[in-house]
Amino acid sequence: AQSVTQLGSHVSVSEGALVLLRCNYSSSVPPYLFWYVQYPNQGLQLLLKYTSAATLVKGINGFEAEFKKSETSFHLTKPSAHMSDAAEYFCAVIPNSGNTPLVFGKGTRLSVIA
Protein backbone atom coordinates (compact mmCIF):
# COMPACT_ATOMS: atom_id res chain seq x y z
CA ALA A 1 0.00 0.00 0.00
CA GLN A 2 1.17 3.46 -0.78
CA SER A 3 2.52 5.49 2.13
CA VAL A 4 4.51 8.55 3.08
CA THR A 5 7.55 8.67 5.33
CA GLN A 6 8.45 11.79 7.25
CA LEU A 7 12.07 11.80 8.30
CA GLY A 8 12.54 13.28 11.74
CA SER A 9 9.74 13.33 14.28
CA HIS A 10 11.09 16.58 15.70
CA VAL A 11 12.95 19.41 13.98
CA SER A 12 14.28 22.46 15.77
CA VAL A 13 15.40 25.65 14.00
CA SER A 14 16.35 29.15 15.06
CA GLU A 15 14.08 32.03 14.23
CA GLY A 16 15.02 33.34 10.79
CA ALA A 17 16.67 30.09 9.72
CA LEU A 18 15.63 27.83 6.84
CA VAL A 19 12.89 25.31 7.55
CA LEU A 20 13.18 21.94 5.81
CA LEU A 21 10.71 19.16 6.60
CA ARG A 22 11.19 15.93 4.69
CA CYS A 23 8.59 13.70 3.10
CA ASN A 24 9.14 10.71 0.84
CA TYR A 25 6.39 8.74 -0.80
CA SER A 26 6.25 5.20 -2.07
CA SER A 27 4.66 5.03 -5.46
CA SER A 28 5.42 3.90 -8.98
CA VAL A 29 3.22 6.62 -10.41
CA PRO A 30 3.14 10.29 -9.40
CA PRO A 31 0.58 10.62 -6.65
CA TYR A 32 -1.35 13.52 -5.24
CA LEU A 33 0.55 14.91 -2.24
CA PHE A 34 -0.42 17.28 0.53
CA TRP A 35 1.10 19.12 3.47
CA TYR A 36 -1.05 19.96 6.47
CA VAL A 37 -0.20 21.92 9.62
CA GLN A 38 -1.66 21.34 13.07
CA TYR A 39 -1.37 23.96 15.80
CA PRO A 40 -1.79 22.81 19.41
CA ASN A 41 -5.29 21.60 20.25
CA GLN A 42 -6.56 22.39 16.78
CA GLY A 43 -7.48 20.49 13.65
CA LEU A 44 -5.37 20.23 10.53
CA GLN A 45 -5.09 23.06 8.05
CA LEU A 46 -4.10 22.57 4.41
CA LEU A 47 -0.78 24.25 3.59
CA LEU A 48 -0.41 23.18 -0.02
CA LYS A 49 -0.98 20.32 -2.43
CA TYR A 50 0.59 18.81 -5.52
CA THR A 51 -1.77 17.52 -8.19
CA SER A 52 0.57 16.96 -11.16
CA ALA A 53 0.69 20.55 -12.34
CA ALA A 54 3.78 22.63 -11.44
CA THR A 55 6.42 20.71 -9.50
CA LEU A 56 7.10 23.69 -7.23
CA VAL A 57 4.01 24.35 -5.18
CA LYS A 58 3.53 27.50 -3.15
CA GLY A 59 1.32 27.43 -0.09
CA ILE A 60 0.16 29.64 2.70
CA ASN A 61 2.35 31.36 5.30
CA GLY A 62 5.39 31.43 2.99
CA PHE A 63 5.76 27.66 2.71
CA GLU A 64 6.50 25.83 -0.49
CA ALA A 65 7.24 22.26 -1.53
CA GLU A 66 8.94 20.75 -4.54
CA PHE A 67 7.85 17.48 -6.10
CA LYS A 68 10.88 15.45 -7.23
CA LYS A 69 9.91 12.28 -9.00
CA SER A 70 13.51 11.00 -9.24
CA GLU A 71 13.81 11.19 -5.45
CA THR A 72 10.16 10.31 -4.68
CA SER A 73 10.18 13.33 -2.39
CA PHE A 74 7.95 16.26 -1.55
CA HIS A 75 9.91 18.24 1.04
CA LEU A 76 8.42 21.32 2.66
CA THR A 77 10.53 24.46 2.98
CA LYS A 78 10.34 28.02 4.22
CA PRO A 79 13.26 30.44 3.82
CA SER A 80 12.94 32.09 7.21
CA ALA A 81 11.29 30.54 10.26
CA HIS A 82 8.98 32.55 12.45
CA MET A 83 7.97 31.75 16.01
CA SER A 84 4.40 31.28 14.84
CA ASP A 85 5.51 28.39 12.60
CA ALA A 86 5.94 26.14 15.63
CA ALA A 87 3.44 23.34 15.05
CA GLU A 88 3.15 19.77 13.83
CA TYR A 89 3.35 19.19 10.09
CA PHE A 90 1.87 16.23 8.26
CA CYS A 91 2.58 14.97 4.77
CA ALA A 92 -0.26 13.03 3.14
CA VAL A 93 -0.83 11.08 -0.06
CA ILE A 94 -3.77 9.72 -1.98
CA PRO A 95 -3.01 6.00 -2.25
CA ASN A 96 -2.72 4.49 -5.68
CA SER A 97 -3.45 7.83 -7.34
CA GLY A 98 -7.00 6.76 -7.04
CA ASN A 99 -9.97 8.05 -5.19
CA THR A 100 -9.36 6.61 -1.76
CA PRO A 101 -8.97 8.63 1.43
CA LEU A 102 -5.76 10.40 2.33
CA VAL A 103 -2.99 8.49 4.07
CA PHE A 104 -0.94 10.60 6.50
CA GLY A 105 2.63 10.40 7.65
CA LYS A 106 3.44 10.31 11.34
CA GLY A 107 4.12 14.02 11.49
CA THR A 108 7.09 16.26 12.26
CA ARG A 109 6.99 18.62 15.19
CA LEU A 110 8.70 21.91 14.37
CA SER A 111 10.15 23.99 17.20
CA VAL A 112 11.39 27.52 16.57
CA ILE A 113 14.00 28.92 18.94
CA ALA A 114 14.25 32.64 19.54
Next chain:
Amino acid sequence: NAGVMQNPRHLVRRRGQEARLRCSPMKGHSHVYWYRQLPEEGLKFMVYLQKENIIDESGMPKERFSAEFPKEGPSILRIQQVVRGDSAAYFCASSPSGLQSYGYTFGSGTRLTVV
Protein backbone atom coordinates in the same frame (compact mmCIF):
# COMPACT_ATOMS: atom_id res chain seq x y z
CA ASN B 1 -19.45 30.29 6.84
CA ALA B 2 -18.75 27.94 9.70
CA GLY B 3 -16.12 25.31 9.18
CA VAL B 4 -16.33 21.69 10.22
CA MET B 5 -17.88 21.58 13.67
CA GLN B 6 -17.10 18.78 16.07
CA ASN B 7 -18.56 18.28 19.50
CA PRO B 8 -17.84 17.79 22.21
CA ARG B 9 -14.26 19.10 22.21
CA HIS B 10 -13.43 16.94 25.20
CA LEU B 11 -15.18 13.78 26.33
CA VAL B 12 -14.45 11.68 29.38
CA ARG B 13 -15.93 8.21 29.64
CA ARG B 14 -15.49 5.36 32.09
CA ARG B 15 -14.53 1.98 30.77
CA GLY B 16 -17.58 0.18 29.42
CA GLN B 17 -19.56 3.32 28.62
CA GLU B 18 -20.53 4.54 25.18
CA ALA B 19 -18.97 7.51 23.42
CA ARG B 20 -20.79 9.47 20.73
CA LEU B 21 -18.82 11.96 18.69
CA ARG B 22 -20.56 14.40 16.38
CA CYS B 23 -19.42 16.11 13.23
CA SER B 24 -21.23 18.71 11.14
CA PRO B 25 -19.46 19.19 7.79
CA MET B 26 -18.92 22.51 6.11
CA LYS B 27 -21.93 23.90 4.33
CA GLY B 28 -22.13 22.36 0.90
CA HIS B 29 -19.91 19.40 1.80
CA SER B 30 -21.53 15.99 1.55
CA HIS B 31 -18.47 13.78 2.16
CA VAL B 32 -17.21 13.11 5.67
CA TYR B 33 -14.07 11.34 6.89
CA TRP B 34 -13.14 10.24 10.39
CA TYR B 35 -9.52 9.91 11.54
CA ARG B 36 -8.01 8.91 14.86
CA GLN B 37 -4.81 10.48 16.16
CA LEU B 38 -2.61 8.77 18.72
CA PRO B 39 0.62 10.33 20.04
CA GLU B 40 3.61 9.66 17.79
CA GLU B 41 1.42 7.82 15.27
CA GLY B 42 -0.07 10.51 13.09
CA LEU B 43 -3.60 10.26 11.78
CA LYS B 44 -5.14 6.91 10.97
CA PHE B 45 -8.08 6.73 8.60
CA MET B 46 -11.18 5.13 10.04
CA VAL B 47 -14.19 5.64 7.81
CA TYR B 48 -15.45 7.63 4.83
CA LEU B 49 -19.14 8.43 4.49
CA GLN B 50 -21.44 10.18 2.12
CA LYS B 51 -24.98 11.09 3.04
CA GLU B 52 -26.71 7.85 4.13
CA ASN B 53 -23.87 5.71 2.77
CA ILE B 54 -20.66 4.25 4.10
CA ILE B 55 -18.17 4.44 1.25
CA ASP B 56 -15.07 3.00 2.92
CA GLU B 57 -14.81 1.60 6.45
CA SER B 58 -11.55 -0.25 5.98
CA GLY B 59 -9.89 1.56 8.89
CA MET B 60 -12.67 1.01 11.37
CA PRO B 61 -12.21 -1.67 14.04
CA LYS B 62 -14.70 -4.47 13.45
CA GLU B 63 -15.95 -4.51 17.02
CA ARG B 64 -17.56 -1.70 19.05
CA PHE B 65 -17.12 1.07 16.45
CA SER B 66 -19.79 2.34 14.09
CA ALA B 67 -20.43 5.47 12.05
CA GLU B 68 -23.34 7.04 10.30
CA PHE B 69 -24.12 10.13 8.27
CA PRO B 70 -27.89 10.48 8.05
CA LYS B 71 -29.79 12.48 5.49
CA GLU B 72 -30.44 15.13 8.12
CA GLY B 73 -28.11 16.00 10.96
CA PRO B 74 -24.46 15.46 11.77
CA SER B 75 -22.27 12.46 11.23
CA ILE B 76 -21.90 10.34 14.35
CA LEU B 77 -18.98 8.15 15.34
CA ARG B 78 -20.09 5.76 18.03
CA ILE B 79 -17.82 3.72 20.26
CA GLN B 80 -19.50 1.15 22.46
CA GLN B 81 -18.01 -0.29 25.65
CA VAL B 82 -14.99 1.98 25.54
CA VAL B 83 -11.61 0.77 26.73
CA ARG B 84 -8.52 2.74 27.74
CA GLY B 85 -6.96 2.11 24.35
CA ASP B 86 -9.74 4.15 22.74
CA SER B 87 -8.33 7.30 24.35
CA ALA B 88 -7.25 9.50 21.44
CA ALA B 89 -8.13 12.58 19.44
CA TYR B 90 -10.77 11.92 16.81
CA PHE B 91 -10.88 14.24 13.84
CA CYS B 92 -13.58 14.70 11.30
CA ALA B 93 -12.97 16.20 7.88
CA SER B 94 -15.27 17.05 5.02
CA SER B 95 -15.02 17.70 1.29
CA PRO B 96 -17.49 18.94 -1.30
CA SER B 97 -17.06 15.93 -3.55
CA GLY B 98 -15.56 12.47 -3.64
CA LEU B 99 -12.62 13.78 -5.65
CA GLN B 100 -9.83 13.22 -3.14
CA SER B 101 -7.42 15.58 -4.87
CA TYR B 102 -9.56 18.45 -3.67
CA GLY B 103 -8.30 17.97 -0.12
CA TYR B 104 -10.21 18.12 3.13
CA THR B 105 -11.32 20.68 5.69
CA PHE B 106 -10.76 19.43 9.22
CA GLY B 107 -12.61 20.09 12.44
CA SER B 108 -10.84 20.83 15.72
CA GLY B 109 -11.30 17.30 16.97
CA THR B 110 -12.82 15.52 19.96
CA ARG B 111 -10.38 14.40 22.60
CA LEU B 112 -11.68 11.23 24.20
CA THR B 113 -10.30 10.14 27.55
CA VAL B 114 -11.31 6.79 28.95
CA VAL B 115 -10.79 6.45 32.69
